[in-house]
Amino acid sequence: MKQEKHPPVRTAALYYNRRRLEAAQAIRDTVFLLHDAGVNVRLFSPEDIDVPDYVVRAGLSEVLSGAQLAIVIGGDGSILRVAAHAAPRGIPILGVNMGRLGFMCELEPSELSDIRTVLSGRYALERRMMLRVQTVHGGVVSPRGHVLNDAVLGRGHTGRILDLTVTADGVEVGEYRADACIAATPTGSTAYSLAAGGPVIEPAARNIIITPVCAHALYARSFVLAPSRRVTFSAGADAVLTLDGREPILLPQGDFVAISRSPYTTDLVRIRDRSVFDVLRSKL
Numbered sequence: 001m002k003q004e005k006h007p008p009v010r011t012a013a014l015y016y017n018r019r020r021l022e023a024a025q026a027i028r029d030t031v032f033l034l035h036d037a038g039v040n041v042r043l044f045s046p047e048d049i050d051v052p053d054y055v056v057r058a059g060l061s062e063v064l065s066g067a068q069l070a071i072v073i074g075g076d077g078s079i080l081r082v083a084a085h086a087a088p089r090g091i092p093i094l095g096v097n098m099g100r101l102g103f104m105c106e107l108e109p110s111e112l113s114d115i116r117t118v119l120s121g122r123y124a125l126e127r128r129m130m131l132r133v134q135t136v137h138g139g140v141v142s143p144r145g146h147v148l149n150d151a152v153l154g155r156g157h158t159g160r161i162l163d164l165t166v167t168a169d170g171v172e173v174g175e176y177r178a179d180a181c182i183a184a185t186p187t188g189s190t191a192y193s194l195a196a197g198g199p200v201i202e203p204a205a206r207n208i209i210i211t212p213v214c215a216h217a218l219y220a221r222s223f224v225l226a227p228s229r230r231v232t233f234s235a236g237a238d239a240v241l242t243l244d245g246r247e248p249i250l251l252p253q254g255d256f257v258a259i260s261r262s263p264y265t266t267d268l269v270r271i272r273d274r275s276v277f278d279v280l281r282s283k284l
Contacts, residue, residue, distance in 0.1 A: 076104050
């Protein structure tokens with residue numbers, strides 16, 4: 001890993017997973033560390049954690065505004081939430097693992113003091129591909145956001161199996177009777193797609209992975225597509241679209257999902273010299 005020299009961090013945004021009680025203490029320790037280093041501290045948090053008055057509390061978009069670094073204390077799910085807001089602003093993310101896997105996290109809670117290295121500007125950036133997701137209703141295109149892991153078209157409120165059609169640049173990839181279909185990035189290849197039988201793609205790659213879920217077909221396998229492809233999902237009944245695990249979006253019959261490479265990347269801070277294979281072996 002080759003570290004680059006970046007400007008010192010003057011303002012940092014903090015986010016933590018409130019469902020993990022141990023994260024509250026890690027946030028307080030991080031606040032004091034940042035303040036001692038002369039860094040302005042902004043915290044995404046309601047009034048459920050005791051921090052000094054010099055900490056600015058605000059919503060996620062507000063705390064990221066003007067920040068040079070986002071520190072996320074939680075797991076991969078927390079990083080996914082912050083990435084949707086940080087990537088368009090070009091703000092790198094440093095993850096501190098409080099979750100079960102923490103594929104994307106760089107530090108463990110016992111390593112908080114290493115944040116000082118990042119504050120001085122000595123770190124590398126791992127740029128992760130994202131996907132842009134749109135829905136189309138009667139020819140009208142609606143932006144739905146950018147995802148770091150995956151977009152999933154799944155069963156609607158009836159719970160019935162779906163008749164799914166997948167295309168790439170207008171050419172049919174496959175038709176499936178299935179519970180769902182996943183469009184994943186290389187980062188997301190180790191998430192839902194992996195659990196559904198998809199391949200592991202190293203994060204530095206640039207591909208779109210299509211994985212049907214519980215398909216009633218012997219030929220139903222994952223496809224690894226070029227990043228330039230424009231992929232569409234459509235279903236023969238009402239379905240729901242889920243982006244990086246966020247609130248599901250109802251997709252009425254006749255609508256379809258358009259997926260392409262995002263112009264944004266999620267930039268993960270790296271200070272350890274660990275390969276992706278080391279991470280996979282230790283986590284899985």
